[in-house]
Amino acid sequence: MLEPLLEGGIESGPLWPYVLMTVGALATYFWRGLGVALSGRVDAGSRLFEWVACVAYALLAGLIARMIILPSGPLAEAASGDRIAAAAIALAIFFLTRRNIGLGVAAGAGALVLMTWGRAFF
């Protein structure tokens, strides 16, 4: 899992993650700065912005689903059935507690911890 970090060319240097983070930060601030510059001149409720919102939602939903179903890093050590069950528990608790995000998140993460811990004994 960690092989891609340890081999390769220039992109394996110690500054590479800082380069990626800086580019990420610029790509983030760009929208905020542009928003200040454009405010009063464009309509925040336009169709174009609705499409932009759809693309962002779809991208993040794809990332979230991938992190749960096909994770990289430490989450790959948990059983995939446990991860999916924990996500389902988080959703169930969220809706049962009148859409309380804090309780849903705590229940989902707690369930994954307990299931992973339980597997050490069975």
Add this chain to the structure above:
Amino acid sequence: MNDTDPSADTAPAPAPLAPDFGSPRGAALAGLRGSVGVPMIVLGASYLGFGSLVRGAGLDVWLGLFSTFTGWALPGQIVVIELYSLGASLIVVAAAVAMTNARLLPMTVALMPYLRRSGTPTWLYYLFSHFVAVTAWAAGMRVCPNLPPEQRLAYFAGFGFALWSMCLVTTALGFYLAGVLPGFVTLGLVFLNPIYFMLVFVADARHRARILALVVGALLGPPLHLVSADWGLLITGLAAGSLAFGADAVLSRRHA
């Protein structure tokens, strides 16, 4: 995050309802106090998760702090870490973060009219726009329109600064906790990232187009990742987002 009642998430916080804090300084302090409560706890906990994710990716704590300091907006930060772990190229990272955070543009455009006041130096707006992210933005949209004009930017700046500081602290805390806690507990911390965003987006999805985008994106994400670990995320966003947007437009026309 609040669903139908705009005052719902102020209820647990001791936010004063008086629309006047006396001075810009008073408004900034009121913003600091206003951020303390459920939103700060939930956001702080999710940055604990981010800190653990940073450690899980084999990076050091300074990188996590650098990310939270400069690129504050959790979805984009997670995208960078995940794509870094996969060995993605600079172009892919830039495009994916830009697409993830493009929502900050309409958010900033919508908020700015409530913060503007003649006489305020323009650079202050550019500086404090760094705090435009879901939680502080929602508070600014709710509180600032009711404040005297000279207190609005100060309130938003105080609120955003407190949240941002808290996130820096919990990023570092999450990183160190992931190093000392047993592996199965660290798993839970890292798991906060996808679970938190899953619920935030489910809670926030009220428009049909956005609900469709979530469903189609979640279905396409994993298989497209298997097709291309590098480009899968970008293609998922563009394809599923456009599909959802188009389907919503067609459905609206049919029922018009």
